[in-house]
Amino acid sequence: MDRTTRLYALVEELRAAAPRPRPVAALAARFEVSTRTVQRDLQALMESGVPVRAALGRGGGWTVDPAMTLPPVHFTADEAAALAAALATAGTPYAGAARTAYQKLLASMTGPAAAAAETLASRIVALPSRTEPAIRDAVERAIADRTVLRLSYADAAGRTSQRDVEPAGLLTAEGRWYLIGWCRTRRAGRGFRLDRVTAATPTDEPAHPHDLTALLHGSAAATATRPAALAGA
Template sequence: MDRTTRLYALVEELRASAPRPRTVAALAARFEVSTRTVQRDLQALMDSGVPVRATPGRGGGWTVDPAMTLPPVRFTTAEAAALAAALAATETPYSGAARTAYQKLMASMTGPAMEAAQELAARIVALPPRTEPAVRDAVERALTDSAVLRLTYVDAAGRESDRVVEPAGLLTAGGRWYLIAWCRTRRAGRGFRLDRIAAAAPTGEPAGFHDLAALLRGSVAADAVRPAALSRG
């Protein structure tokens, strides 16, 4: 069993026994490797973000949170290549998460699927994002946590204004990304181009719910639809 296969199998072994912990010795016997190899594998899983953890003391051992992990997913070569290419080309928003997802995907594949994915990803280049990393991170957190955001925004005429907004979603159009939000300052739905947001800071206040489609109604983006890859079949 190669190491990539063993890492997958190790996570599944911990998922199957959760919440009961498994000792390093038991895992070593299960996979017919040394305890040192198991310890290195567990450390590699932790380093890659897999939620494995050790419980010390009598009756302790290693566990994984099954709610925070996914069972093995088998991709065709074409599917793996398409996913790798899409993740490799993602720049903003959520580009950081896309990069780590790409690394995990590539680490999980072997053989023709990995080679095809690497070959296709190598053909894709992307211009560096114009959005400041701090702004992008603040927008990502606000959307994920449904939190109110304070913005410094520069409009097309170069005028700067301070806004307090309640994020509703993201819109991509013409190669640009827009934060769609309820603007408390203007008391209306507004779209903010990410590369025109000069500063963004979370307020720590929970945002109210605002339907994305409702905020877009009456705008030039009223007919916007979810990307096919994100729509349920």
């Protein structure tokens, strides 16, 4: 069994036993490797974001949170290549999550599907994002938590202003990402280019719900639609 296959099987072994922990010695015997190899594999899974953790004390070992992982999913070679291409080209604000998702995708596959995904991804290049990770994280958190976001924003002329924004969603167009929301300062719906946001501070203040389509109405993005791959989701 190669390492990629073993990493995938290791997660499924822990999932099947959850919430009971599995001792390292038992895992080593199960996969016919040394305890040192199992420890190395578990550490690699942790670093890639898989929610495995050590359970200390009598009867301890390793376990995985089944609520935080997906059951086995089998992709065709074409599906795997499409996912790899989408993840490899994902930009702000999901570049970091896309990178770890791509690593997990490869770790979960073997055979032609894995080869197709890895080959295609190796032939894709992209310019780096100009959005600071801290800004990206603040925007993501405000959208997910539905809270007001405080921005320092530079317009096309370089003039900076402070804005309190109630986020409605994200728009991607021509390689750029925009935060769409209700600007309390302007008392209107606005789009903010993420590469022009110089600072973003999340607050604990709940934001009023705003419909993304309604905020885009009358703007240059009024005809924006969900990406085709998500239209039926």
